[in-house]
């Protein structure tokens with residue numbers, strides 16, 4: 001399958017040159033030059049990787065990266081004209097997968113694209129129960145089928161599932177599922193858990209995976225009887 005790369009770059013010549021190099025390396029490349037068009041395009045076309053310029057007309061790369069991360073784990077390589085900017089971007093924890101400094105050689109970008117795709121396409125190891133957490137699409141697969149979760153439900157499930165048997169308080173779960181310091185009530189977590197359980201039941205009819213611990217919080221266990 002040909003990986004589809006989206007190039008977001010307002011210098012049309014540079015975008016075209018990069019598209020040619022990516023095509024020569026066997027990728028399908030699309031180009032967008034206006035920041036405001038990017039998020040709807042990504043929602044509609046689900047590219048496999050995005051090379052995202054920081055400075056753009058319309059919405060800038062920072063805003064675009066944040067918006068995309070709210071619904072997708074698609075790999076993002078952020079390009080910036082200032083090397084010193086990279087430290088600041090790293091500090092912002094935008095969720096970009098790599099950073100590249102302009103002016104760059106198209107060859108270098110192709111090498112980075114290959115490396116990032118290799119990392120992201122690595123098949124996630126199934127859990128002991130045979131569940132696969134697809135971080136790119138916020139999906140959970142099992143031999144029974146596949147279910148799509150919201151970003152919050154996915155992070156919630158991933159946090160619990162990483163440490164089977166461990167009891168997480170609602171506050172600990174909030175820390176793990178929200179990047180910002182927003183204040184949400186315990187009931188919000190409970191309602192996410194309720195929806196998550198309902199979805200998990202479709203791919204794991206064997207029994208409850210997320211258990212309430214009275215007065216404490218939640219824990220993950222596939223077979224508590226064992």
Ligand code: CA
Nearest residue numbers: 010053055056
């Ligand atoms: Ca630019």
